[in-house]
Amino acid sequence: MRRETQNILLVLLGGALLKISITGTYLRYVKPSHQWLLIAGGTVMVLLAAVSIIREIRGARDEDGHGHVHSTRSAWLLVLPVLAVFLVGPPSLGADSVERASGNALAAPSTEGEGSELFPALPAGSPIALQLSEFSARAAWDKGHSLDNRRARLLGFVVQEGPDTYVARLAISCCAADAFPVKIKLLGRELSDLPDNSWIEVDATLRPGSATRANEYVPAVTTYAVRRVAQPEDPYEH
Structure with a gap:
């Protein structure tokens, strides 16, 4: 050269x-x-x-x-x-990356114990703003059931898979090359008109026991409110 x-x-x-x-x-x-x-x-x-x-x-x-x-x-x-x-940079990863994965790539806790030991106590108030990765981890592993009957506010983009609608994010440890998807199934409202990759803010409560090994730890929530929002400056969770 x-x-x-x-x-x-x-x-x-x-x-x-x-x-x-x-x-x-x-x-x-x-x-x-x-x-x-x-x-x-x-x-x-x-x-x-x-x-x-x-x-x-x-x-x-x-x-x-x-x-x-x-x-x-x-x-x-x-x-x-x-x-x-x-x-001219490409857009951030989105629905296509989530659809290629069948479930949530969540690591099981390294120790056994009650939810109070594995997860910090949730703050007071309603709804509670939580990252999708934290919500999914609590839904799958929290033996203290801290999410039961607690309304959460979730931010992510829409993923339509057949008749089902999900709110999703991609979490990264270092860079987009190691991104893994986290998604939550939205129930209780007709949301099929929301296009893939549109960003939404969701108020919802966990359906207890919905995140299991059989569905690769994808929790389901009862949806109360959905608002269209702009994509955040940082589209990933960390």
């Missing part, structure tokens, strides 16, 4: 990292705590490319003896398709 092409690719990749870090698009790929790493990496790439380009220009002038710089326009034109790939 020619040095000019290497420099151009460094500028593009570094610029792409800085752009997604500043605009918040990086949240489609990694956790919020990784922002400073992306900014640092992008800055280093751009600086390295700038230093290399300056050295190349000075070297070309010295070789010419007349201050003439050879044109590298063709290299820039060849890299335009790469520019589009780097700077």
Whole structure:
């Protein structure tokens, strides 16, 4: 690979990292705590490319003896398709990723005990705002039945699977590459008109005993209210 092409690719990749870090698009790929790493990496790439380009220009002038710089326009034109790939990011993962998984990828507790030992007490008030992953874990493993008769407020996107409607999120440990789906079945209302990937806020109560090994720990809830909302800046759970 020619040095000019290497420099151009460094500028593009570094610029792409800085752009997604500043605009918040990086949240489609990694956790919020990784922002400073992306900014640092992008800055280093751009600086390295700038230093290399300056050295190349000075070297070309010295070789010419007349201050003439050879044109590298063709290299820039060849890299335009790469520019589009780097700077136009794909959307975050959604309903398609959830539909490819049959159930919830929840890890069983490593210890046995009552719900008060495995899960912290829920706050007072109603409804309680909970992440889907926490709600599903409590529904499956909480021996203290802390969700029974408690109204929860759940935020996620719609997944339509045949006659069934789910609210779902993707949870990540590090980045989108390790994302796993969490979904909750919505009962008690006709919701088939909601399109896939539309974001909703749901007020609902758990149907006790609905999250079992047989259905891969997908709980069902009785739905009381559903509101269409905008996609949050960070679409994943952590």
